[in-house]
Amino acid sequence: MPVSFVKADSLLALDIGTVNTRASLFDVVDARYRYLGSGEAPSTANAPYHDLSEGVHRAIERLQQTTGRVLLDEDAKLIVPARQDGSGVDLVVSTVSAGAPLKVIVVGLLTDISLESASNLLSTTYAHILEQIHLGDRRTLQDRLNLILQANADLIVVAGGTEGGAERAVMQMLEAVGLACLLSHEERRPYILYVGNSTIQDQVKNALGSLGNLVLSSNIRPTLEIENLEGAKLDLMSAYRQIRNTHLPGFYEVDQISNGGAITPAFGWERVVRMLSKAYDQRKGVMGVDIGAAATIIAAGLGGNSTVGVFPQFGLANPTLRNLEQISITDLSYWLPFDLSPKDITNVLLTKQTYPASLPMNEEELAIELALGRLMLQYSLREMRKRLKDFGGGELPILPPLEPIIAAGSILTRAPCWSQAALLLLDGLQPTRITTLVLDQHHIVASLGAAAAVNPVLAVQAMDFGTLLNLASVIAPLGQARPGTVVLKAKLAYEDGRQEKIEFRYGSLYRIPLPFGQSLQMHLQPLHGFDLGMGGGGIGGKVRLAGSALGVIVDTRGRPLPRIRDARRRQEWLRKNIAVLENR
């Protein structure tokens, strides 16, 4: 009799976003954990509700309708743990990104060292940096004090000093912070997260400890060369929760019913990619991207190490930050397969920013949103470039070798055809060598990250069992050649015995259909020193690829993608790309 690692625990995952709240149910079916369904309702963090719980309650009601499982009792309370009659759930986990980004002031010594690391730390959560205060800013103590008091920040992050390094300078920078806290009304005092030289933590505690919410964490820049965000990330997550508990009605209740407490989706994404990077080919990284209305998230993992970036400024429509007003119309127009005036594009962007949940109703507006998705990925990747280099990437946009790339976001999952979603990812991320694009079609990856803390087996099994959509296998050899040059030869061997030989020319996009349930062995031979990640330039080998929504995409358009200045030629190129993937 096989031994099962499965405890018979059912799990409810809540994902509370700016626009929607989702409730997803997981339970054991045939001795394995499976995703059973989701219920969705508009989020209620905003007026007139001002309470997350209302949206959560409605999402659970919809989940009851979808799955037929009773989850709420007669008093409309969630039944935890599950009862003998099968009603209720055993575990609850939650991810919350609703609410405005945290308003943060960063205090440090040097802009390119401690402040840079503090910014990297803050990019792991939903934060908006209002001001930076540092040794070289030429501000007086009085200026710094007034700046902090006027900013009305939720959080002050203080960095600076390597381990055993600068002490006096750090304490000097803390003077304005301490004074501002002392002079602020107790209820309006910001949280302070100290992530500087840990040898002076006692002094910091003496100076600030009595003034409110001080969290002492590990030094994020222990040496000039090393950045270590791991310990501080956990403390930042804890500060995030405490701030949300104070300012976001309903968060406390969600946090209380959640096993392991409520976390951010970014935290969940990072946990998932870290977990997968241990399980998969350790020579390759794992990437997760989530293109949301409020923020774009990019998480990467390699051999158990991980990094994550949250970019509210690159959300598809963040009214709080008014981010679409700052979009470069020239950059966006680049990805449109037709002419549209800057005036018309700006009108569409402002409308989207005003109504973030609204949907494009015609081809033009859909194309604008798909172009926006590409831009947001590119902008976010640019912010991540230094961190991704640690995962084996080259100069961006050359991504490190990745397997797989998991992508989420309504712009992808709602796209009228899978080819549009795949092309958005190919153009936005420009993956290299051999990888697989996987779509989080039910928006559950972040929730599985939350679940992994309380039931890792569930997180792994629920991902395995058809919950994620295998979108396409991608072969994108790295190298440079003249357009039209054959850069890759392949021998294809299908399961039914068919064999085929194909040559791939530089500057094109190819699609080889391969339905679900089938597989294909490809013997690849790159030419002219092109690199497939099989041991170096010009080195080929065999690879077995599984069937997927689009099959195999061979992208020999080049990395980075060519910049086509002529609008007519570029639009023709864009139309051709989509036609190839749609097999038109």
Added chain:
Amino acid sequence: MQLSVTHFQPLTTIRRERLLPFAGKVLARKGQKVQATDVVAECELTSQFVLVEYARGLGLSPQQADACVQVKVGMDIEKGDVIAGPVGMMKRLVRAPYAGRVMLMGDGQLLLRLKSQPFSLRAGFEGTVVELIADRGVILQTVGVLAQGIWGNGLVANGIVAAVLGKADEELTENHLDQRAQNAIVIGSYVTTDRTLEKAATLQIRGLVLGGLEATLIPLAEKMPYPILVLDGFGPYPMNPYAFPVLVTNERREAYLSAEKWDALRGTRPEIIIPLPVEDYPAESHPIAELTVGVSVRITRKPYCGRIGKVEKLLSGKAILPNGLSVQAAQVRLADDEVVLSPIANLEIVET
């Protein structure tokens, strides 16, 4: 399903919070009838602090200077008052650079909180104080016209309504802006050129209410010294057929134009309120309502952006849009009897 409601109502009961930016003192009484310019609450705005280094001024060590201080923590001092000294043969003094309160002192330094101008919160519109919010403000109630917008440039003003256009679909140009617009809240249709906004500024209008505004003009609109309220959309959209007649027929009445940003979190929207002399209180306007067959809705995206109609059918299951998107949708009969399909995500309920 519940959706947010936009109001273009000729007569409704309007309740609005009028809140101080910081805790302060509420001056109005419950039940008090107030005019637009009456002050209902006041507070001090966030103060500036000044650090006075009196040790350096006296040329003494911090310890020596501390012995020469003439003021105490908590003391209010005026500009020019002696803080420390006199010392030495030259009788050196350190005087207060500004009026303020001594907050902290020691080690040869003193922190002074400057006196700030009190902030007076005015009622904004004629009405009755129906509730007091301790230390923060009041809830004011009135009866009248309410027209809500999608965008405002952040400013607020009162003024007399002036209609300078005969039709809701005629572009407002600088040629329409004459003496009637001066010192008035101008009801326009849509604006596509910067010249119109600039001419309005030279005429010192009190405010501008539009159906549509080209989004490329937003940066300029935010620099204008008068409030601008956009009711219907970004682009050359005429003012909707409910708001235009209601606003135009109330020409010469006093209006309150709040063009503050639409903040979904706080529930504040840009809007124009025209109090009317009515004794009875009609039903109150609500911010959300249930989407059902028969309710009036406005479509928020092209090709029907800004158009208003009635829900004819809520489709079960998903519908496919012309661009291929699969969405939860409703059939909407527009004012010209055209029946169109719209995603529910693109609908907002309209009360007229």
